[in-house]
Amino acid sequence: SQTIHQWPATLVQPVGSPLSLECTVEGTSNPNLYWYRQAAGRGLQLLFYSVGIGQISSEVPQNLSASRPQDRQFILSSKKLLLSDSGFYLCAWSGQLNQPQHFGDGTRLSIL
């Protein structure tokens, strides 16, 4: 069966520090991968999605970047975190177009 792993679960970082959140999927190949952010009191917003290795589409301009170095690995990064980067970050995968998306457990990021 397919599983998705996302870590860490919580993270507290100072302003200006770098960020790396990792997401891996097991039990499937060539998944579509997604990074979402949920700011406090707001709905989910798609940040990045990827349909294959090295293929990244950015949905909103921001201080973050994403990479897909391997088929089932999706990384969310920042060189210098801002206070506004605080939020709950979720990774998700789907198999084919118009199939349900499966979410990781999320990372709660607090910037001090």
Place this chain on the structure above:
Amino acid sequence: KNEVEQSPQNLTAQEGEFITINCSYSVGISALHWLQQHPGGGIVSLFMLSSGKKKHGRLIATINIQEKHSSLHITASHPRDSAVYICAVSLNTDKLIFGTGTRLQVFP
């Protein structure tokens, strides 16, 4: 105006009550999703539908494509149903547009 609107924003119920959460959207869609987010933040996909009605246990989801409206029903609600229920739509891609969610609390 958001492309996906949910109502109500907050909902409280007594155990055993029948619950309805509504979702309206303003764009042409290929599918509509209902998701459940528990207090810890994890999200589970409940339904994906593009027409008609789907049922899973005590949960029922319906969609009316002409009216651009969907409902999620919970029969015989239970405190463990307490969560945020999120409606999302997909266009002709895998990208989802989310509603802001309905926070449900079911009291014993």
